[in-house]
Amino acid sequence: MDKKDSQVVDVSVQAMNLGTGVTGMAAGFAVTLKNMVRSVPGRNTVTIQYPEQRKPYSRRFRGVHALTVRPNGQLKCTACFLCATACPAECITIEASAVTDDAIEKVASRYEIDLSRCIFCGFCVDACPEEAIVMTREYDLATHDRMDELQYGISDLTDREEIQAYGAGYRPHMQYPLVESYLPTELPAKPQDDID
């Protein structure tokens, strides 16, 4: 911008900016104050004791993935690669192999999600024609290692305790409340305070 131009100041605009600035600031402080008063110890505390205490969150939360299984315990995934195709972060690695079962023909012998790259968009779940991959409500993924511990293979995606503990999250093709029998193990009932 020209130096001359910058010196021209429209007083009315300045006054308006000042006005909105002040009201905006006041509104912000009002929220702060309200919460400050609210959270005086002993009264209605907003802060919770995470991780012992947790907030309710959506039933359709897009957390860590789970691979679903057939009644006989075999993976439902037929390695069609639609999830890997849809994945914008390109973090799904699949290797297919043949099975003698004529009705199935093809299974995933390796299925790996690189959670360090995953953006939890849920496109893989949307893309899967068989609901072979769903998302659980698991969200706490902190590790001491950025690479290895965040590479989830078939057993991580089917056998981990957390899958049952957190329960199923995002599953676009299913009616809510969920029929959870597809998940690797019977799921315990979840607390009722969840938000749908």
Next chain:
Amino acid sequence: MPIVTIDGHPISVEPDTLIIQAADRAGIEIPRFCYHPDLRPEGNCRMCLVHIKGFANLSPACTTPVTDDMVVNTAHQHDQVRQATKGVLEFLLINHPLDCPVCDQAGECSLQDFYLHPDYGLHPSDVDPPEKVRKRKALNLGPIYLDSERCVMCSRCVRFSNEVSGTGELQFVHRGNHVEIEAFEDRALRDPYAGNLADVCPVGALTSRDFRFKRRVWFLRHANSICAGCSTGCNVRIDYAENAIDRVVPRRNPAVNKSWMCDEGRLSYHNLQDLPRLESPLQRTEAGLQPVSWEEAMLLGQEGMRGPYGRVSAVVASAMATNETLWILRQCANSLPTPTEIDFRLQSINPDINAREDHLLRRLDKAPNSRGAMLLGAGAGRGIEAMAQSAEEGKVGVVVILHYPPLVGQDDNARLAAFQRLIRGAAFSVVLTNTVSGWWNGADVVLPVASWSEEEGTFTNFAGITQLTEAALTPPGEARPAWKALRDLLPVGSLSPRLATVEQIFDRGVAVISAFEGLHYATLASREATVYPPEGRKSYGQEGFAGR
């Protein structure tokens, strides 16, 4: 010449051209299953129906020759044609298992593409049988897997095995809904060209065992190449991903291989993948050959090649090398300070480049560029045996050996033994090769070079057709294209201007030689052989991903 009007476009074609061929030439799309440019048209699938003005019924475009002033309308323009095509598709899909997720053809399947076509696809089915007709699935026929449920009964495979490979191993059995393709007693196919069946089959009924479940086709990247399996020089497309070849399929070139290639050539990339590849330059030390940097190896090579004087030099070329590499190798030979003999033949007998192995494509000469090597004068000596003889008599100073193991068949032991004798007898020896092996023990410098599919260049086939092969992969480790290594071995300033690309070597070097006169690298590159499949049709349903 008759002029036919298709969808309002006047097209002038030779008499007896079929409507579908005229449309293909003009880029107007007519859906088809049974028509194949290199098979006799049969007209059985009715997918290609078109409306011809003045005809009461629709006619198949694949069996109707054009006549002058014919006015044709395709499904793009004509409602009746659209209805008919839709009907054919609907019938084909009644008993189709819709198992695209486990089908290797998905992504390059005609049925899938046509069903997604905005003009005649995407229709709801009016036929809803209580139970689909079930047929055999995943039947192993040797190089090919048969899945009868996916078959659209186009008979391309039957015609291929009757007309092209001549083995006649496939036939239809049963009738009506229950028609199936069958090989006698389900025996494995013994056709050395069976791999083409997976290419001709427009759907996933015949798929390749080698490519089975390896990769979904939309992840593949493509490079147009030339098969290095024999002197025929079939046009191929290398399909690769993650720096590894997943499959090789033929590209259509009516002048060389039509739409076919042999199974040996198709699978030859495995031989390359199985080779223990040399990844770093080596230099001779007290403790045997030790890895060194390229710079050191080059200095050593340049110095060694300048002396010792007063004796003759021997340069061994390879018919597996590109014309460009061979041309630079010639310059290398010329630059040596002593009289130099260069040859790629074992004895001074010219290879019989034309000799056929069978009635179709394969030739006995298992190197792709013997003709090029002859034309470039890389076969001008007394043969490698004779050179080795001289070396043993202590007459040879510098030896340069360029060698790639063949991609079809085994390395010739007599040749390797001659190399050993050359190295042993020479005062200084440089070896350029792509494989770790024993014969080069004792060489002074060993340089790792790129293989077929890792470098671009040209091959000249048995008939003297010069064809371009593109690079698909990056060479392993520190390996470089041989022409680069050889160029850098030349004394500084001996090539002026410095040739930085294969294109420059071809245009300024190779094309100066009378046999290559009039050729330009750029036109070789743009002279595209037609790719088959998907042969002039666009894939539908791809737009969604392309726009992402």
